[in-house]
Amino acid sequence: MFGAFGEAVESGDIIIPNKALVEEGTSLHYYDEIEYAEPNAELLKKAAETIDGAKALPIVSTDAVYRQTFFKEALWREKGAVGVDMETSALYSVGALLDINVVSILIASDKHPLNEGESAWKWTMNNKVRFEFFDKCIEFAKTIDSRR
Secondary structure, three states, X not given: OEEEOOOOOOOOOEEOOOOEEEEOOOHHXXXXXXXXXXXXXXXXXXXXXXXXXXXOOXXXXXXXXXXXXXXXXXXXXXXXXXXXXXXXXXXXXXXXXXXXXXXOOEEEEEEOOOOOOOOOXXXXXXXXXXXXXXXXXXXXXXXXXXXX
């Protein structure tokens, strides 16, 4: 799951990040410098074709949740990100380094207010939507040839 903060993304939308801005600590243990990490192109294409309604859009990954502010989210939006999670950029960067094919499939669990003073944040994910998402991910996983 990820928190949406892009204007074109709503709670319940499925995103397959086509790149993830690196704001977490793991990637910098493997690379001297890295701005963003990308998924395996073949898996990204297959996931986008297989998962109905999914959008391939950038996100940001951060493990400093208490440093996530309206100002930071605005900067991330300027770089194209539509939401935030904690793992995707680390999975992508380490996967690329180790030559492991990786793709991330996320569902927007909530929508952050875009500006201070807008309606307060609230959790909007429910079990029905989450389980439907899990089913789509499982069906996608069944299409992957793990022998490659």
